Every structure is written in structure tokens, then in C-alpha cells.
Amino acid sequence: MSFDLDRARRETSGCENRIHFNNAGAALMPTPVVDAMTAHIKREAEIGGYEAQAEAEAAGRLDIHGAAARFLNAGHKEIALAESATRAWDMAFYGAVAGLGLKAGDRILTCSAEYASTQIAFLQVAKRCGVEIVPVPDNETGQISLKHLEAMIDQRTRLISLTHVPTNCGLVNPAESVGEIARKAGIPYFLDACQSAGQLPLDVKAIGCDVLTFTGRKYLRAPRGTGILYVRADFLERIEPPFLDLHAAPLKTADTYEIRPDARRFESWETNIAARAGLKSALDYAMDWDVAAIAERIEKLASQLRQGLEAIPGIKIHDQGKVLCGIVGFSHTRHDPEKIRTELAREGVNIHISYPASTWTDSALRNLPPLLRASVHYYNSETEIERFLNLLEGMTGKG
Numbered sequence: 001m002s003f004d005l006d007r008a009r010r011e012t013s014g015c016e017n018r019i020h021f022n023n024a025g026a027a028l029m030p031t032p033v034v035d036a037m038t039a040h041i042k043r044e045a046e047i048g049g050y051e052a053q054a055e056a057e058a059a060g061r062l063d064i065h066g067a068a069a070r071f072l073n074a075g076h077k078e079i080a081l082a083e084s085a086t087r088a089w090d091m092a093f094y095g096a097v098a099g100l101g102l103k104a105g106d107r108i109l110t111c112s113a114e115y116a117s118t119q120i121a122f123l124q125v126a127k128r129c130g131v132e133i134v135p136v137p138d139n140e141t142g143q144i145s146l147k148h149l150e151a152m153i154d155q156r157t158r159l160i161s162l163t164h165v166p167t168n169c170g171l172v173n174p175a176e177s178v179g180e181i182a183r184k185a186g187i188p189y190f191l192d193a194c195q196s197a198g199q200l201p202l203d204v205k206a207i208g209c210d211v212l213t214f215t216g217r218k219y220l221r222a223p224r225g226t227g228i229l230y231v232r233a234d235f236l237e238r239i240e241p242p243f244l245d246l247h248a249a250p251l252k253t254a255d256t257y258e259i260r261p262d263a264r265r266f267e268s269w270e271t272n273i274a275a276r277a278g279l280k281s282a283l284d285y286a287m288d289w290d291v292a293a294i295a296e297r298i299e300k301l302a303s304q305l306r307q308g309l310e311a312i313p314g315i316k317i318h319d320q321g322k323v324l325c326g327i328v329g330f331s332h333t334r335h336d337p338e339k340i341r342t343e344l345a346r347e348g349v350n351i352h353i354s355y356p357a358s359t360w361t362d363s364a365l366r367n368l369p370p371l372l373r374a375s376v377h378y379y380n381s382e383t384e385i386e387r388f389l390n391l392l393e394g395m396t397g398k399g
């Protein structure tokens with residue numbers, strides 16, 4: 001399949017000045033997203049915030065729920081917006097703890113790749129109500145072991161939580177197979193798709209999850225401060241938002257309120273509307289490119305990157321799993337990661353360092369050092385990868 005790299009780079013102004021390999025941190029926004037946000041901010045200044053919102057709503061520029069529903073193959077009423085993936089996930093998780101009545105002795109089955117914030121929420125709930133958090137072991141490839149997952153499910157299991165792609169490396173967990181197991185056992189299933197949304201196709205019906213969350217700023221290329229929560233319609237009634245406001249649950253009398261019937265019960269009224277206009281534009285933009293074509297392009301670039309890294313003496317790649325994505329985690333046997341990152345930044349190359357505390361279980365199990373994380377997107381070029389590899393070889397070859 002041919003990929004229109006010229007268009008991708010033309011519509012990504014950040015490509016002109018930097019080699020941006022920190023797409024798993026926050027990707028470069030494309031021009032239409034920047035335009036949507038700045039146009040909205042301008043209108044807020046010109047006619048007022050409420051008035052600009054009404055104007056944008058009438059023009060369909062704020063139908064984010066509709067766009068996100070198309071993006072995920074979900075229903076409009078199954079989408080809620082938040083300011084981050086963590087808050088989106090928290091709303092559903094703390095809502096499930098209360099709604100499902102989790103208590104001492106109940107178990108949440110999770111995976112070694114969970115993100116720190118998720119684990120922190122687990123620990124808080126474990127401390128509060130005695131729920132046990134049990135990570136399912138990985139199989140020999142490094143993915144969650146489906147065999148162990150199936151064997152570990154029993155009457156104590158109340159929730160299954162999976163991270164699709166971890167923060168620190170290229171692993172892709174088998175989200176659909178976990179969904180199949182969860183459905184068969186009738187156990188609620190949460191999927192953290194923060195690192196996969198925008199780089200891998202996501203279809204909530206095919207995955208079979210009850211809850212799915214992601215952030216806008218990463219592979220989706222939306223602005224910072226945006227997050228999306230999907231809650232399956234049937235599951236919605238079983239969980240109650242931990243916080244309510246007049247948007248989530250309008251007052252009916254002085255003493256009564258009514259929680260909204262849709263997933264917007266997890267939202268708050270006040271928000272950054274310009275960022276939401278950017279989020280809507282980013283969802284439309286990703287669908288215009290076709291996420292399957294994006295995934296294919298990213299996979300090609302990431303394998304070029306991995307092959308090149310393997311050839312540099314002293315570099316060790318830490319990606320594991322049968323299926324790999326555009327995030328490449330590596331270290332050098334002798335060189336300090338912070339020094340490498342700083343030197344690359346001086347040369348106009350952005351990468352990130354993923355510290356063990358961000359994915360504690362995986363890092364502890366594999367005894368991982370702080371990892372250099374290079375994450376490529378479809379607008380990156382083969383030439384950029386070559387330049388990056390040459391720079392890295394030059395820096396680390398110096399002894």
C-alpha cells in the first residue's frame with residue numbers, strides 16, 4: 001500500500017525543525033488540529049466563550065462523541081470525555097469498585113504491563129477495601145499468558161484489567177483474546193488503550209471490552225489535556241460515577257438529582273472547548289488517513305529502527321511480545337540514558353526516557369534499567385531514522 005508521506009509531512013509543521021521520536025509522549029499535531037483550536041480560541045476572544053461554543057456546536061465542530069464513536073465502532077451514548085486517560089480510567093474504575101460492590105477477598109486480574117497510575121489506583125482500592133490485585137504472568141513471548149488468565153479466573157474474580165500497549169516498549173497485548181475470555185466468564189473487562197489509540201485499529205465490539213480509555217495527545221495527534229472513555233451501554237448502569245455535577249446528574253428538585261442515562265455521566269461541565277475542537281479534528285484526521293494504513297506504515301518504520309539499533313554495539317532492545325508496535329525501548333550497556341537524550345535533543349532529535357517506576361511490575365520482573373524510548377509515527381521518514389541511528393552510533397562509539 002503506498003503512503004502519502006509528502007502530505008503527512010506537509011501537514012505537520014513540527015517536522016520542519018525536529019526529528020520527533022516522542023510520539024508515545026505527545027505526537028506532533030497536524031495543521032487541521034492546530035487550526036481548529038486556534039480558530040476556536042479566536043472566536044472565544046471575539047464573541048465570548050459560551051457564544052463561541054454554541055456557534056461551534058451548531059456547525060458540528062464539537063461532535064466529539066460522534067467522532068469517537070465512529071473511531072471505536074461504539075455508540076454515541078457510550079462515549080465520555082475527560083482531561084486525560086488516567087481520569088477517564090479512574091472514573092470508570094472507582095465507579096466500578098462502588099457499583100460492583102467490590103469487597104475484601106475479591107480479585108482484580110491484571111497484567112505486568114500496567115501503567116503506574118493504574119497500579120496506584122489499584123493499591124488505593126486494595127488498601128481501602130481489601131481487594132486483591134493479582135497480575136497474570138506473561139507467556140514466553142512476553143505477552144499476557146492467556147492460558148494462565150483462563151486458569152486464574154474463579155469466583156473471586158470481579159474485574160480483568162489489561163494494558164494494550166505499555167508505556168515503556170513495543171509490546172502489543174492480545175486485547176481481543178482477553179476479551180473473549182472475559183466475555184465467556186462474564187467478568188467486566190477494562191482496556192487501557194492509551195498507547196495504541198491512533199497507531200493500531202481499535203474496535204470495541206471486536207475487542208469485547210466493557211471499558212476502554214485513551215488519551216488524545218499521543219498517537220491520535222490531538223492536543224494535550226484530552227482523554228476519552230468508552231463504557232459499553234449494558235455496563236453503564238452497573239457503575240456509578242465517583243463524582244457528579246450538574247452536567248452528569250441535573251437536579252430534579254431541591255433534594256433529588258437524576259444521573260444522565262448516557263456515558264456523559266462521567267464528564268464534568270466545565271472544560272477546555274478549544275482542546276475539544278482539536279480532539280474532534282484529530283479523530284476525523286486519523287480516520288481520513290485510515291488507522292489500518294497508519295499501523296502498516298508505523299510497523300515498517302519501527303522494524304527499520306529496530307534493525308538499525310541491533311547493529312549498534314552496546315545497544316540492547318527491550319521490546320518483547322509476538323506483535324510489536326511503533327514504540328522501541330532500548331538501553332546502552334555503558335552510556336547514561338539522560339546524557340544520550342540530552343545530546344540527541346541538542347541535535348534536534350526528541351526521544352524520551354521511561355523510568356522503571358512508570359511500569360513497575362514489568363520493570364521489576366525484567367530488572368529493567370531506565371529505557372530510552374524512541375516512538376515513531378507515520379509522518380516520520382526513513383531518512384530521519386537513518387540520521388538518528390548515525391547520531392546514536394557516533395555518540396555511543398566515543399566510549
Ligand SMILES: Cc1ncc(COP(=O)(O)O)c(C=O)c1O
Pocket residue numbers: 083084085086087114115117163165166167192194195214215216227
Ligand atoms: C499505558 C498508559 N496508560 C495510561 C497513561 C496515562 O495517560 P494520561 O497521561 O493521559 O493520563 C499512559 C501515559 O503515558 C500510558 O502510557
